Amino acid sequence: MSGAASPASPLVAVEGIHTFYGKSHILHGVSLEVGRGEVVGLLGRNGVGKSTTLKTVMGLVRPSQGEVRYEGRAITGLAPHRLARLGIGYVPEDRRIFRLLTVMENLRTGLDRAGVDEGRKQALLEKVYDYFPVLADRRNQAGGTLSGGEQQMLAIARAMMLEPKIILLDEPTEGLMPRMVSQIRQIIDALHREGVAILLVEQNVPLTLEACARIYLMEKGQVRHQAAAAELRADAAVIHQYMGI
Amino acid sequence: MTAEQSTGAAPGSLVSARGGAGSPILRTEGLTVRFGGLTALNDVNVEVQRGEIRAIIGPNGAGKSTFFNCLTGVLHPTAGRILLDGEDVTGLPPNRISQKGIARSYQITNIMPNATTLENVRIAAQSRRHSWSLLTHHRAYRDILSRAEGALAAVGLAGKADELAANLSHGEQRNLEIGIALATEPQLLCLDEPTAGMSAAETHDTMELVRRIAKDLTILIVEHDMQVVMELCHRITVLHYGEVLAEGTPAEIQGNPKVMEVYLKT
Amino acid sequence: MPILLDQILIQTINGIVTGMILALVASGLTLIFGIMDVVNFAHGELFMLGAYVGVTTMVATGNFWIALLVATVVIALLGAVIQITTLRPLLGRDPLTTILATFGLSLVLQNYALWQFGPVARKIQEPFTGHFSLFYLDYPWYRLVIAGLSAAIIGALWLFLKFGTYGIWIRATTQDRVMASAMGIPVPWVHTAVFAIGAGMAAASGVLFGPLVGVNHAMGLDWVLKAFIVVVVGGMGNLGGSIAAAIFVSLLEAYASLWVSPAQAVIVSFVALILTLLFRPTGLFVPTPK
Numbered sequence: 001m002s003g004a005a006s007p008a009s010p011l012v013a014v015e016g017i018h019t020f021y022g023k024s025h026i027l028h029g030v031s032l033e034v035g036r037g038e039v040v041g042l043l044g045r046n047g048v049g050k051s052t053t054l055k056t057v058m059g060l061v062r063p064s065q066g067e068v069r070y071e072g073r074a075i076t077g078l079a080p081h082r083l084a085r086l087g088i089g090y091v092p093e094d095r096r097i098f099r100l101l102t103v104m105e106n107l108r109t110g111l112d113r114a115g116v117d118e119g120r121k122q123a124l125l126e127k128v129y130d131y132f133p134v135l136a137d138r139r140n141q142a143g144g145t146l147s148g149g150e151q152q153m154l155a156i157a158r159a160m161m162l163e164p165k166i167i168l169l170d171e172p173t174e175g176l177m178p179r180m181v182s183q184i185r186q187i188i189d190a191l192h193r194e195g196v197a198i199l200l201v202e203q204n205v206p207l208t209l210e211a212c213a214r215i216y217l218m219e220k221g222q223v224r225h226q227a228a229a230a231e232l233r234a235d236a237a238v239i240h241q242y243m244g245i
Numbered sequence: 246m247t248a249e250q251s252t253g254a255a256p257g258s259l260v261s262a263r264g265g266a267g268s269p270i271l272r273t274e275g276l277t278v279r280f281g282g283l284t285a286l287n288d289v290n291v292e293v294q295r296g297e298i299r300a301i302i303g304p305n306g307a308g309k310s311t312f313f314n315c316l317t318g319v320l321h322p323t324a325g326r327i328l329l330d331g332e333d334v335t336g337l338p339p340n341r342i343s344q345k346g347i348a349r350s351y352q353i354t355n356i357m358p359n360a361t362t363l364e365n366v367r368i369a370a371q372s373r374r375h376s377w378s379l380l381t382h383h384r385a386y387r388d389i390l391s392r393a394e395g396a397l398a399a400v401g402l403a404g405k406a407d408e409l410a411a412n413l414s415h416g417e418q419r420n421l422e423i424g425i426a427l428a429t430e431p432q433l434l435c436l437d438e439p440t441a442g443m444s445a446a447e448t449h450d451t452m453e454l455v456r457r458i459a460k461d462l463t464i465l466i467v468e469h470d471m472q473v474v475m476e477l478c479h480r481i482t483v484l485h486y487g488e489v490l491a492e493g494t495p496a497e498i499q500g501n502p503k504v505m506e507v508y509l510k511t
Numbered sequence: 512m513p514i515l516l517d518q519i520l521i522q523t524i525n526g527i528v529t530g531m532i533l534a535l536v537a538s539g540l541t542l543i544f545g546i547m548d549v550v551n552f553a554h555g556e557l558f559m560l561g562a563y564v565g566v567t568t569m570v571a572t573g574n575f576w577i578a579l580l581v582a583t584v585v586i587a588l589l590g591a592v593i594q595i596t597t598l599r600p601l602l603g604r605d606p607l608t609t610i611l612a613t614f615g616l617s618l619v620l621q622n623y624a625l626w627q628f629g630p631v632a633r634k635i636q637e638p639f640t641g642h643f644s645l646f647y648l649d650y651p652w653y654r655l656v657i658a659g660l661s662a663a664i665i666g667a668l669w670l671f672l673k674f675g676t677y678g679i680w681i682r683a684t685t686q687d688r689v690m691a692s693a694m695g696i697p698v699p700w701v702h703t704a705v706f707a708i709g710a711g712m713a714a715a716s717g718v719l720f721g722p723l724v725g726v727n728h729a730m731g732l733d734w735v736l737k738a739f740i741v742v743v744v745g746g747m748g749n750l751g752g753s754i755a756a757a758i759f760v761s762l763l764e765a766y767a768s769l770w771v772s773p774a775q776a777v778i779v780s781f782v783a784l785i786l787t788l789l790f791r792p793t794g795l796f797v798p799t800p801k
Contacts, residue, residue: 023354023415024442045508046305047441047469058693084695096690098683109683109694112676162695174305203304204510220445220470244508245302245471245499 006214006226007035009072011166011197012057012088017066019049019056026052028221029066034166037195039188041208041229043243044218050201051093053218054168057199058090059083071165085113089159089167093174093201095151097158099144103135106143106154110161128157131190149180156187166197173204185211205243209233217242268331270295270463271316271433276325278311278487285311287487289325293433298455298464300474303484304507309467312484313435316465317349318342330432343372348431350422352438358411362402362421365410367393369428393428399458400424401450416447420454427458434458436466440473452477475499483507518769521648526765528654530758531661535716536734537741537753538665539709545748546685547702548606549598552613554713554738555731556620561586561714562726563624566633575638579718583711590710594703602702617731624728632725635718657719664715665754668708672750681705685748740784746794755796759783 010033019027026049034040044050055061057068059080068076075083084090098106107128111121129136132153138146143154152172159167169188173181181204188198188211202208208215209229217225219242232239271293278286286308293299301309314320316327318339327335334345356365370392397403400420405413410421419439426434436455440448452473455464468474474481474495481498483490491501498504540554561582568578597616601608638656642649672678684691684701692698717730724730737760745756760780767776787795 021442023418025415025444026442028444045469045471047438060689060693079699080689080692081695081697084693090693092690092693096687098686098690100686101679101682105679105682108679109691109696112679113695158694206510220448221442239509240505244505245475245495 006033007038010034010069011036011038011071012199013067013069014053014057015067015069017053017056017063017068019052019061019063021052021061026221027056027063030056030218030221030223031066032216032223032226034197034199036165037192037197038214039192039198039200039212041212041215042199042201042218043203043205043208043215043239045203045243048218049221050218051170054090054170054199054201058088058168060090084110084162084164087162087165089162089164091155091159091167091169091172093170095148095155097143097146097151097154099142101143102140103143103146103154104139106158107135107161110158113162124161124163128160131160131187132157149176149183152176152180152184153187160191164196166199167191168199168201170201171203172200173202173207181207203243205239209239269293270297270330271465272328273315274326274328276312276315276327277323278308278315278320279323285487286315286322289484289487289489291482291489291492293463293465295463296459297480298459298466298478300478300481301465301467301484302469302471302474302481303490306486307484308487309484310437311487313349313437313465313467316342316347316433316435318347343429343431346430346432347435348426348429348433349435350419350426350437350439352441354418354422356410356418356421356425358409360410361407362410362413362424363393363397363406365421366396366424366428369393369425370396373428373430392430396424396428399427400454414447416443416450419443419447420451423454423458427462432463434462434464436464436468438467438469440468440470448473515769517647519766521645521650522765522769523762524645524650524654526762527758528658529765530761531658531665532716532720533734533737533741533761534665534754534757535661535719536713537738537745537757538668538750539712540738541742541745541748541750541753542681542705543709544742545750546681546688546705547598547602549609549706550606550613551706551709552610552735553593553616553620554613554709555733555735556617556624557586557590557710557713557731558717558720558734559624559726559728559731560589560620561717562635562721562730563628563633563717564714565635565718565721566628566726569635575636575718578635579715582714582718586714587707587711591703591707593710594706598706599699599702602699617735621728621731628728630727632727634725635721637722653722657723660719661716664712668712669750677701677704737780740780744783744787744795746796749794749796752794752796756794759795 012034014030014032017027017030030049030053042050042053052061056063059078062077067074070086070088098109107125111124134150135153135157138150143151146154156172172184185207188200191198200208200212209232212229215227215229215232216223217238224242225238227238269292273289273291276286276289289312301312303309311320315322318337318341321336326333329345329347334342367389370389394403397406400423402417402421402424405417410418413421423436423439440451443451448470455477466478478495480492480494482492483498483504485507490507491498491504536554536558540551543549543551564582564585565578568581569575572578593616597612598609601612637653639653641652643652672682680696680701684696684698688698741757741760742753744760745752760783763779763783764776767779
């Protein structure tokens, strides 16, 4: 473990999580933290349990052991819709936009929360259309007709509608062309400037090294290493060990 | 099978001793699979020698499962041929492929939870010998039983023969999968992510298991755990977007810049 | 020949009238299945209980329209209670479990009705009598009104789903309940609401249909069977398909009863069902997936 500082009072803390799919023991005691406004990366090869970790935080999968804390309070086992309302946004690996709903309707699923007046809803929509002009163009098109990159934008925009304090991003650049990858990079930066924390699961090493402040490396269901991105940029051997052959 | 083959020796040293009979146990020629506009496999030419342990690796969507599905007859290739020991088995249905000698273990365990460990394996052993006959005396089935018990012993489950399969641990269940495949007396054993969901200890045990059974078999493994791949396999085939990106010994693959690029996306 | 044409036209109108009520019953059924994968075998009993609540309210107030409203609301609430107590705990289990649960429920409700209201059929007085001349027949206005009202209710449902705030929640949950939850939509309550809406629609159908037949504890059985046929032929979970299928199947039966007795005309519905399952199992009006 290198000297990367974990945040003093983290926004999200995962402690000793064990998660099973049936009998398959996927997470063998995962622990990590994300501070307020921090962009943290979670790198690892296929099948090490990165997505499962995000799903456990989002309450989509129940851990058999361990705890997840948000703003200091235990949220393990709470239903996902409560976590979304508390300010955790989730952008899954296969995007999972609502194919039969229009772009606008996709966004509205996150907008119709209690305590949000019409004015604020409009402002949020405007902001998202600013970030993603292509979505503004296609606002009345069915989600299923969008290209892969556009669907990824929509998935992120949809999560932003929740005005989240943290967004869980699962492999946003998978299957995207290099031009789109750099767009995703810019969006992550923009969200960071707004103070939104991000837990970024990725297999794209350069993107993760550039965008994140701190990076966890996972292998076989455990977090094996943690370091500041700056350190890893200087010495890539560790990265090769966990991501390469 | 040549006498030089042994377990536990460093993978590299076995490569040159391979190929006693000369012809490969498996060869694919121009194997191509297209699903409408999507090309899952493109002109894949792979040759596996008898007795090899070959790993198939590659990032998500590289075509590893599609490749296995073609070999086991679950999928019909759009073009190309699959030759098992020189015989064309392209497009044969899965049951015929099994009879020809290709067996597969699955990622999602396919065992029968309400039968005992021995019963699970016995059914597989039965598929190889004897046609269905109501009139054959039970003594004729003793060879099936001994075959089944042998397969259980090979995967280290002899002590749990009468245990309900549902009561086995996850690692034991995955090993039972391998035992079931073994009981069909295959020439070629395809293992689909055999160590998925296992702890480090279980992974180690499974690696030992594979080394033991590799003496009499040729083994293809799809794996994500690079430690398993590096320590266990003689040769590695790297797939990327449905094409063979590189092929070689573990050392060669580790030093291959193209492979590095693909995995690290640099 | 001219006589036959008259008869065909009359049967067309009859078919549409029946079809619209069937559509009202079937819509609820297909909505419930589409969103929570529950095959609600108690749907016919909700229809029947709606009719009984209608009877009771009519006796108390003498007003048909109040009876319609009260029945819809009361049974919708009953539906919500049923969903929360019986079906919510079963979410995610083997589908057979919910089939058995709703089937059991239907038996309970049928026998409750028998116990509560007795075996003698009741009658709901139609809100207005009055006929108009349709060829050689005096055709009751009321029948046209039923068709119109059913269409209006279904239309309102469609508008709500398409444009209403919570309509989006229902559509999102139907498409991907996990992601809907991750977007803050309270999925368990959406399920309850949809079940209640389906129940309310079934109840309304029961009251609307009440004047045409007698109200008794077994009246749900015929209807639930037809409704299931319609849901399968129209495509399970497909609202538009159910409506089209309801009218299609009812028209077929209406025309068939020109030549055979109405009891035998039911056979065409089953033939339609079998043909659909054989050749277009996802539904006649749904494009067959590749």
